[in-house]
Amino acid sequence: MIPFILTVLLAFVLYLLLTAGSGSTGVWAYSEILIGLILACAVGVVARNFLCRHRNYRMINPLRLIRLCIYVLVPFFVEMAVANLNVAYRVITGRIRPGIMRVRSDLKTDLGTMMLANSITLTPGTLSVDIDDSSGDLFVHIINIEEGEEQKALLRAGELFTVSDLAAWIRRIAE
Amino acid sequence: MIFEAVAPLLLAIGLIFNGMGMVGLLRFPDVYTRLHACTKTTTFGTIFTSLAVIVYAVDWFIASGEGQYIMLGLHTVIAVFALAVTNATGAHAIARAAHRSGVHPARAVVDHLKGAKQ
Known part of the structure; x- marks a missing residue:
């Protein structure tokens, strides 16, 4: 019912x-x-x-919905603006150093993982390509990997963002 | 009115970002980097052109008081949200399909996905 x-x-x-x-x-x-x-x-x-x-009805909690609205309007929008200036810079200069990295998110729910994957796609220089179903790790195409970063076996989800840690926001909204 | 000054500015920002996405589509070397250019910049640019529509609708609602302008504004807001979600999901689907059919990122320094699938 x-x-x-x-x-x-x-x-x-x-x-x-x-x-x-x-x-x-x-x-x-x-x-x-x-x-x-x-x-x-x-x-x-x-x-x-x-x-x-x-x-599972945790998303009807109004506190979570309010957090979702704040998340979309403030941190997410700021990250998106930074992402666009970043991509615009790379379009003009052509300076890219691409690669696909494994990113650990520690999110347990489907909704949380989906929100993180979509946020990653719309924010600085990153595009989610595939997901490891057993561990929930995302494979993320990064347009400009810093020198030395490619030696790491995996990245934490928070390291992908420049201004604020969107992964922590998503954990508070969806889990 | 002030809205008449704001709307062209928003339209200009939106068009610049959309144009940037198009230039990126031509300049970048492979499918993944092109997806970077055309998902991020076109979503952001379209948010600004939609904001111009919303500003226009608010302006006309204040001037005329007709309900159809509220409808125009709300429909645009819903369209922006649908666009943001479907654009990201579509990019994800294209990237995944490309990698599965054996397109490897050009000039890549690292590819964890290739190792994980073997």
């Missing part, structure tokens, strides 16, 4: 976001709310086992 209610709520909120402003003064028209509820229930029936596959 809980997966159904959560899926319906998520679908309904998304529908309301998509149709905001359909009423005359910026609120929703009654017909939109009614259709949204019917469609959200239909989505809930079909998709409840996809959204809550592991029956």
Whole structure:
């Protein structure tokens, strides 16, 4: 029952976001709310086992959601800006020293690993290529490896970021 | 109004970054480094062009008070989030497929993945 209610709520909120402003003064028209509820229930029936596959509900904790919003807006956005200036510099000068390194994240959940892999792809000079399913290690293509770094057997996830440790942020959000 | 000055600035920043991604696509030697250029810079550039749309929508909502401009702004926000997630995931899928089909990174100093798969 809980997966159904959560899926319906998520679908309904998304529908309301998509149709905001359909009423005359910026609120929703009654017909939109009614259709949204019917469609959200239909989505809930079909998709409840996809959204809550592991029956693990820690992401509905509002504290985690607030942390997620802060994470996306501040540290992640700053890292992205740095990443873009970095890549722009390498585009212009052509100074690259690429390679694929093993990166240990110590994240245990699928969601945490996915967020880390996507954050790595969008931040400075790094692109996640593959994952080692048994240990959860990521293989990361780094566009500019520092001299001597390639001797190491693996990197810690925190070392990939320049401004703040995004891996620690993700651990606080998802685990 | 102030929005009319801000929107072209945001559009210019977005276009510069998107253009940079395109130059990188032409200059870099292999598929992985090209993915670096075209995922990061185009996501960031598109965030700025979308911000310009949001600024435009807010401007028109304040001027006219019509609900359709709220809808325009919110749809753009949702599109930006969808783009950021799918761009990263798509780059990951392309890189993984390339490595599996035997494309090794050009001028690489180290390749741990090659050793791990053997």
